[in-house]
Amino acid sequence: xxxxxxxxxxxAENRVALVPAGAEGLRAHGHxxxxxxxxxxxxxxxxxLYTAVGATIVPAAKDVWAKADMIVKVKEPIAPEWPMMxxxxxxxxxxxxxxxxxxxxxxxxxGCVAIAxxxxxxxxxxxxxxxxxxxxxxxMAVQEGAKYLERAYGGRGILLGxxxxxxxxxxxxxxxxxxGTNAAKMAAGLGAHVTVLDVxxxxxxxxxDVMPANVDLVYSNRHTILEQLGKADLLVGAVLLPGxxxxxxxxxxxxxxxxxxxxxxxxxxxxxxxVETIKPTTHDDPTYLVDxxxxxxxxxxxxxxxxxxxxxxxxxxxxxxxxxxxxxxxxACKADPSLFLGLNVIExxxxxxxxxxxxxxxxxxxxxxV
Numbered sequence: 001x002x003x004x005x006x007x008x009x010x011x012a013e014n015r016v017a018l019v020p021a022g023a024e025g026l027r028a029h030g031h032x033x034x035x036x037x038x039x040x041x042x043x044x045x046x047x048x049l050y051t052a053v054g055a056t057i058v059p060a061a062k063d064v065w066a067k068a069d070m071i072v073k074v075k076e077p078i079a080p081e082w083p084m085m086x087x088x089x090x091x092x093x094x095x096x097x098x099x100x101x102x103x104x105x106x107x108x109x110x111g112c113v114a115i116a117x118x119x120x121x122x123x124x125x126x127x128x129x130x131x132x133x134x135x136x137x138x139x140m141a142v143q144e145g146a147k148y149l150e151r152a153y154g155g156r157g158i159l160l161g162x163x164x165x166x167x168x169x170x171x172x173x174x175x176x177x178x179x180g181t182n183a184a185k186m187a188a189g190l191g192a193h194v195t196v197l198d199v200x201x202x203x204x205x206x207x208x209d210v211m212p213a214n215v216d217l218v219y220s221n222r223h224t225i226l227e228q229l230g231k232a233d234l235l236v237g238a239v240l241l242p243g244x245x246x247x248x249x250x251x252x253x254x255x256x257x258x259x260x261x262x263x264x265x266x267x268x269x270x271x272x273x274x275v276e277t278i279k280p281t282t283h284d285d286p287t288y289l290v291d292x293x294x295x296x297x298x299x300x301x302x303x304x305x306x307x308x309x310x311x312x313x314x315x316x317x318x319x320x321x322x323x324x325x326x327x328x329x330x331x332a333c334k335a336d337p338s339l340f341l342g343l344n345v346i347e348x349x350x351x352x353x354x355x356x357x358x359x360x361x362x363x364x365x366x367x368x369x370v
Contacts, residue, residue: 001325002032004068006061007039010075012283014042014306015313017072017093022318024053031325034058034068043310065089070329072321074313075300076103087111087347090329092321094118094133096270097344098245098358104345111347113329117317119243119352120342127242128338129320131178132312134267136302138182138238141265142171144296145234146190148263148287154294156261158233161191168192172228174220174249174274175238176203179267183236188212195228225249229257237266237274243344244354245272252277252291260292270299333370340366 003026005018016039018026023033033055037047047057058064065071065084073093077085085091088111095116097104107114117129127134142160149169151157162168171187173180176198187194188211196211197220198204204217211217218224229235229250235258239246246268255277266278273279277290280299287296302309320339323332333340343366344352351366 001069001328002034002067003321003325004058004064004071005033005035005039006064006071006073006081007036008042008074008303009061009080010078010300010303013075013300013303015074015303015310016040016043016045016306017074017314017317018321019043019310019314020045020049020053020055022314022321023050023055025318026322026325027054029322029326032056034064036061036064043306045310070321070324072317074310075303076100077107079106082106082110085110085112088113090115090324092117092317092324094270095344097352097355098243099270099272101359104350104355104359104361107345108348108350112345113343113347114345115324115329115339115342116243116344116352117342119344119354120320120338121242122338129313129316129342130240130242132316133302133309134178134240135182136305136309136312137267138179138236139186140301140304141179141183141236141238141267142186142190142234144286144298144301145171145236145263145265148265148294148296149234149261151261154261154287154289155263156233156259160187160234168214169233170231171195171234171236172232173197173236173238174225175240175268176200176207176217177238177240179240180236180238181207183238183267184211184215187234188215192234195231197224197228220249226254226257229254230259232258233262235262235264235275237264237268237278239268239274240271241354243352245358246274248274248276250275250277255291255293258293261294263294263296265296267301269297273297330370340370343370346370
């Protein structure tokens with residue numbers, strides 16, 4: 001199979017979908033690897049490292065897309081890339097379709113086979129290709145939130161951990177999954193007082209056993225959310241419904257409960273966000289103000305630490321890419337139930353329930369198409 005690795009062109013996105021070691025591994029299995037010139041530079045992997053292991057450097061993205069049987073990426077294809085997708089081509093990346101009907105329609109019209117990292121799911125419920133980036137994003141949410149609480153950035157002027165004689169900041173986290181857990185660890189480690197809200201009592205019991213004393217666990221409902229909003233200096237949105245649009249838990253009217261200069265970091269922004277007033281932003285222009293509350297909506301947060309993120313992501317995605325290259329998408333999805341769940345759109349047909357539901361589209365039977 002010919003595997004193509006285009007350079008990411010989303011604003012301030014420096015990750016790459018395949019490191020040289022991965023290219024070497026695919027070459028060892030007899031596959032051809034095409035890498036767009038400069039694709040790995042943002043993560044510290046120069047072209048010479050790819051050529052040294054037998055990959056071919058291609059000068060332009062259009063040539064990678066035109067020749068590759070399978071494209072491996074990090075972020076969803078954006079508008080300039082849509083015309084390059086073609087019928088039958090496998091595109092293996094994060095898609096987050098439920099956040100964009102325009103992207104969904106473009107992929108359907110292209111006829112490609114879209115396999116989304118974020119919906120590959122093990123029998124345990126774990127999302128193995130989403131987990132590493134959720135870990136990064138959860139930790140970064142606190143790192144960025146702490147920065148934007150500084151007065152110079154428009155925040156309340158609060159040090160997250162306080163100092164002796166001065167209370168620490170109040171950090172409220174909506175969701176106790178991978179993002180929320182990692183955010184809580186970071187905030188607690190910096191000395192903040194942390195409250196995690198979740199609708200799963202089982203998850204709250206687990207977190208109660210592993211979190212330090214400065215983390216409180218609260219069952220999430222409308223009343224408790226409003227109660228915690230009034231206390232929050234930093235609010236982290238960490239809610240996930242796999243493959244579907246995030247539920248809106250905080251309305252614009254709710255911002256009136258929050259303190260002026262408090263900060264919202266909504267990690268769920270790439271799935272539509274769990275805060276009504278959140279909108280996607282970039283690392284170049286990450287924040288904006290609504291009703292006195294600073295909003296941080298960067299949709300590719302891990303792209304800010306590309307070296308760490310690329311290595312973490314490719315450690316997880318590489319075995320699946322090898323399987324797809326060896327068996328083809330049909331064979332690989334038949335052989336691996338978790339990869340089968342990664343199928344979102346097959347040659348114009350939506351096969352993932354959350355995507356169909358988000359836009360009122362017809363849901364096709366993936367098993368019948370595989």
